[in-house]
Amino acid sequence: MKSPTQATRAVCLFSGGLDSTTVLYDALRRGYHVTALTVSYGQRHAREIESARRILQPLGVRSHEITIEMPWGGSSLTDSSLAIPQALADPPADDKIPSTYVPARNTIFLSLAGSLAEALDAQVILIGANAVDYSGYPDCRPDFLSKMEQVLATGTRAGVNGHPLSIEAPLIKLSKKEIVLLAQSLGVPLEWTWSCYQGGTRPCGVCDSCGLRKKGFLEAGLQDPGETYEVSSKR
Amino acid sequence: MKSPTQATRAVCLFSGGLDSTTVLYDALRRGYHVTALTVSYGQRHAREIESARRILQPLGVRSHEITIEMPWGGSSLTDSSLAIPQALADPPADDKIPSTYVPARNTIFLSLAGSLAEALDAQVILIGANAVDYSGYPDCRPDFLSKMEQVLATGTRAGVNGHPLSIEAPLIKLSKKEIVLLAQSLGVPLEWTWSCYQGGTRPCGVCDSCGLRKKGFLEAGLQDPGETYEVSSKR
Numbered sequence: 031m032k033s034p035t036q037a038t039r040a041v042c043l044f045s046g047g048l049d050s051t052t053v054l055y056d057a058l059r060r061g062y063h064v065t066a067l068t069v070s071y072g073q074r075h076a077r078e079i080e081s082a083r084r085i086l087q088p089l090g091v092r093s094h095e096i097t098i099e100m101p102w103g104g105s106s107l108t109d110s111s112l113a114i115p116q117a118l119a120d121p122p123a124d125d126k127i128p129s130t131y132v133p134a135r136n137t138i139f140l141s142l143a144g145s146l147a148e149a150l151d152a153q154v155i156l157i158g159a160n161a162v163d164y165s166g167y168p169d170c171r172p173d174f175l176s177k178m179e180q181v182l183a184t185g186t187r188a189g190v191n192g193h194p195l196s197i198e199a200p201l202i203k204l205s206k207k208e209i210v211l212l213a214q215s216l217g218v219p220l221e222w223t224w225s226c227y228q229g230g231t232r233p234c235g236v237c238d239s240c241g242l243r244k245k246g247f248l249e250a251g252l253q254d255p256g257e258t259y260e261v262s263s264k265r
Numbered sequence: 266m267k268s269p270t271q272a273t274r275a276v277c278l279f280s281g282g283l284d285s286t287t288v289l290y291d292a293l294r295r296g297y298h299v300t301a302l303t304v305s306y307g308q309r310h311a312r313e314i315e316s317a318r319r320i321l322q323p324l325g326v327r328s329h330e331i332t333i334e335m336p337w338g339g340s341s342l343t344d345s346s347l348a349i350p351q352a353l354a355d356p357p358a359d360d361k362i363p364s365t366y367v368p369a370r371n372t373i374f375l376s377l378a379g380s381l382a383e384a385l386d387a388q389v390i391l392i393g394a395n396a397v398d399y400s401g402y403p404d405c406r407p408d409f410l411s412k413m414e415q416v417l418a419t420g421t422r423a424g425v426n427g428h429p430l431s432i433e434a435p436l437i438k439l440s441k442k443e444i445v446l447l448a449q450s451l452g453v454p455l456e457w458t459w460s461c462y463q464g465g466t467r468p469c470g471v472c473d474s475c476g477l478r479k480k481g482f483l484e485a486g487l488q489d490p491g492e493t494y495e496v497s498s499k500r
Contacts, residue, residue, distance in 0.1 A: 104384030133383035148368035149339030
């Protein structure tokens with residue numbers, strides 16, 4: 031991660047969740063000229079797109095919200111006939127990769143971000159991937175990100191011309207607790223961020239993503255304002 | 266490229282052009298169980314999608330036709346305010362990469378194909394990339410395809426579980442002449458394939474892609490049936 035002396039142009043993959051919002055705020059604090067990229071891909075928690083819009087609106091950040099079709103499913107996050115696993119109740123899959131893994135999602139997202147970055151003549155792609163308190167997705171690991179950087183260095187005009195795109199994942203080595211504390215210190219509107227995998231109007235509190243978020247706030251000793259903001263008295 | 270003893274499941278990136286149609290026919294001849302993937306991405310020659318449908322229809326091949334948004338342009342192939350370069354009249358760009366290069370297009374396409382391949386439990390991705398008589402796109406070169414294979418090996422469930430997806434580019438080392446001859450020997454309906462970058466109803470005959478196609482047929486000593494089928498008496 032570099033500390034730019036002159037404004038670095040960056041494309042930030044931005045879902046409206048806790049992690050990518052923290053990355054966005056961190057990049058703005060560091061003076062990056064950020065363009066946010068939000069992808070609608072048939073996720074059952076399309077609710078996160080509303081959060082993304084709400085978070086972006088007061089920031090005046092340039093953004094693209096795009097739709098891509100992935101009608102082949104292959105994930106409980108895009109196929110509503112499959113159940114979303116519960117963090118504590120459901121055993122992990124044999125390969126530790128949960129059914130919410132969306133085939134090649136971050137490869138697709140980083141490819142699209144790379145395309146946008148080239149078109150904008152940007153130097154950096156930002157992603158909220160995290161490999162500590164994470165779901166076990168193979169496309170959130172440093173080795174994957176490093177190989178993706180090599181692909182973009184080889185397969186783009188920018189790379190061929192000696193200006194390879196850099197992929198920065200500032201949260202990659204942070205625990206969820208550390209992400210929560212960083213978010214708080216950056217003034218992230220935590221109450222607007224959306225993490226739940228379910229498609230409801232309120233977080234379910236039991237999916238993997240809700241479970242990780244709960245853990246982070248608990249260990250950070252903070253109340254999740256998203257909970258009081260969105261969650262019913264059932265919890 | 267392997268010669269399967271039992272049916273290999275493959276996803277074939279299929280545009281309806283000469284190259285990808287040849288790859289499709291070659292895969293079917295080799296007994297692959299093919300699913301074709303055609304991507305509409307705002308290309309000005311969306312006419313190629315009609316060709317893809319027409320070619321697929323009699324084959325009974327399973328297929329997906331998807332749409333993705335890339336509103337940032339960055340290419341004369343997706344931004345109609347930019348001119349398509351002419352093969353002979355326009356000098357090449359300094360970096361030899363023409364304005365028809367679409368930022369990170371093959372990275373995006375191979376990511377989408379990788380996602381579909383994972384969902385189908387397929388083993389192979391087929392792409393009509395060619396690095397001999399080609400446009401100079403960085404994402405058509407063997408080194409890029411090799412790095413993309415590594416990304417998919419690292420960032421997908423299939424890869425993590427020891428079944429990495431293989432990217433096959435059977436035309437990569439062929440000249441356009443050899444592709445034309447291979448297509449003819451495979452019975453490819455050449456008259457239905459579409460190569461022209463312009464969005465007209467007939468090939469322009471002067472863009473890079475028409476130029477390469479002409480060269481291939483000329484060197485192969487064959488008449489392009491697409492010409493008599495589609496082209497006006499102007500040529």
